[in-house]
Amino acid sequence: DAGVTQSPTHxxxxxxxxxxxxxxxxxxxxxxxxxxxxxxxxxxFIFQYYxxxxxxxxxxxxxFSARQFPNYSSELNVNAxxxxxxxxxxxxxxxxTAEETQYFGPGTRLLVL
Amino acid sequence: KQEVTQIPAALSVPEGENLVxxxxxxxxxxxxxxxxxxxxxxxxxxxxxIQSSQREQTSGRLNASLDKSSGRSTxxxxxxxxxxxxxxxxxxxxxxxxxxxxxxxxxxSS
Numbered sequence: 095d096a097g098v099t100q101s102p103t104h105x106x107x108x109x110x111x112x113x114x115x116x117x118x119x120x121x122x123x124x125x126x127x128x129x130x131x132x133x134x135x136x137x138x139f140i141f142q143y144y145x146x147x148x149x150x151x152x153x154x155x156x157x158f159s160a161r162q163f164p165n166y167s168s169e170l171n172v173n174a175x176x177x178x179x180x181x182x183x184x185x186x187x188x189x190x191t192a193e194e195t196q197y198f199g200p201g202t203r204l205l206v207l
Numbered sequence: 208k209q210e211v212t213q214i215p216a217a218l219s220v221p222e223g224e225n226l227v228x229x230x231x232x233x234x235x236x237x238x239x240x241x242x243x244x245x246x247x248x249x250x251x252x253x254x255x256x257i258q259s260s261q262r263e264q265t266s267g268r269l270n271a272s273l274d275k276s277s278g279r280s281t282x283x284x285x286x287x288x289x290x291x292x293x294x295x296x297x298x299x300x301x302x303x304x305x306x307x308x309x310x311x312x313x314x315x316s317s
Contacts, residue, residue, distance in 0.1 A: 098250075127303070136211070136296055136307030137251070150303030184250055186305075195241065196305060198251035 096121070098187050098199035106205045107175050115170040115202045119187030125149070126168040127196060128160055129184040137184055143168055144190055172204075180206045209234045211299055213308035220287055221316055228282040228311045230297035235275045241305065242271050242282050243296045251296065255282070287315045 099118045107113050119126050125144045129137035139152040143162035157173045182203050186196040210233045220226055239258050243251040255264045255271040263272040270283040294312045298305040
């Protein structure tokens with residue numbers, strides 16, 4: 095079975111641009127979460143979606159938005175990129191109950207110049 | 208606000224040594240505590256998940272314990288190998304978000 099997949103693997107943007115990151119969950123998983131990991135830090139929670147509804151939001155500015163599609167895949171959008179948005183963006187999927195393990199994808203490495 | 212701390216930040220050991228990684232959290236009202244492994248530049252691999260009602264979980268050479276009353280979890284790695292070299296992250300879950308520590312970077316020399 096395929097794990098969580100993310101695209102693209104790497105990308106380079108300049109300040110002020112917009113970026114869209116994509117995530118496909120494990121088959122059967124209906125919950126998708128997004129995390130940002132800055133170098134040397136642990137991942138920080140951005141969003142969680144379940145059944146296309148936002149179920150949780152971390153402490154990130156409104157420049158960050160996300161959505162979930164009927165096939166449970168998800169997009170993370172970041173507007174007006176700042177240098178500080180350079181990070182590894184991780185997607186995780188899980189079964190909907192709170193006690194379930196979250197399975198992470200390989201991440202998208204974003205560099206903002 | 209939940210805070211998760213991992214000590215030490217880095218650890219170097221010779222092959223074959225048994226070792227313990229520590230994780231502490233400030234809010235004991237958690238659903239579960241998870242340990243992950245991260246190789247450089249890669250995503251996270253789930254190692255063990257301990258439910259709030261459990262005391263420990265084991266998988267192969269790994270054993271994780273949870274003491275909610277003291278806000279502590281430990282990851283015990285037996286007979287370490289060079290392939291165990293990676294960053295180990297613990298994360299508590301209460302609600303929708305996982306709250307991560309900064310990780311312990313382990314280096315096992317042959």
